[in-house]
Amino acid sequence: MQYLSLDKYRNGVLLAARILLMILFVLFGWQKITAFGATVGYMASVGAPVPAISAAIAVITELGFGLLIxxxxxxxxxALLMAIYTVVTAIIGHPYWGMSxxxxxxxxxxxxxxxxxAGGLLLLAFTGPGQYSLDRR
Known part of the structure; x- marks a missing residue:
């Protein structure tokens, strides 16, 4: 039984999903590149390996990959790489199990x-970008 069909809106919804998922990454990637020194300091404070390289990876991933998506x-x-990145940053940046x-x-x-x-990114990796994209698949 089909409850709700959004097939005729598929490409528009996939475009909206790409934009909505990437707003966070692009905004924070832009902040990281415009305040790169502070980003390196933050990476050091959370124990990221080689803070300057970690900061560069964050900028490339969030801003660069975000805009490409x-x-x-x-x-x-x-989307698959960003899902992995997002889980790793969760573990490194938000270790709630050691706090109170x-x-x-x-x-x-x-x-x-x-x-x-990361779940949304995995869905995007599975479904693809839709017709309104440079990939057009």
Whole structure:
């Protein structure tokens, strides 16, 4: 039994999904590149390996890959890479299991938000970008 068919809206919804999923990454990637020194400092504070390289990877992934996914270019492989990146950043950046009180609660929210975003990225990797993309698949 079919409850709701969105097939005729598929390509528009996939475009909207790409944009909505990438807003967070593009905005924060832009912030990271415009305040690169602070980004390196943050990476060091959370124990990221080689903070300057970690910061560069974050900028490339969030801003670069984010914009490419919005355009629908190499969407499937980039969405898969970003899903992995998002889970890794959840583990490194939001280790709620070693905290207590309100800090633990806020980190837990951000951890599971990252995990949920990774789920959306996996769906995008599976479905592809749709017709309104540079990939056109």
């Amino acid at each position: 919005v355009l629908g270019y190499f969407t499937r492989p980039l 009180g309100m800090d633990q609660y806020m980190a837990m929210i951000n951890f599971y938000k990252n995990i949920s975003i």
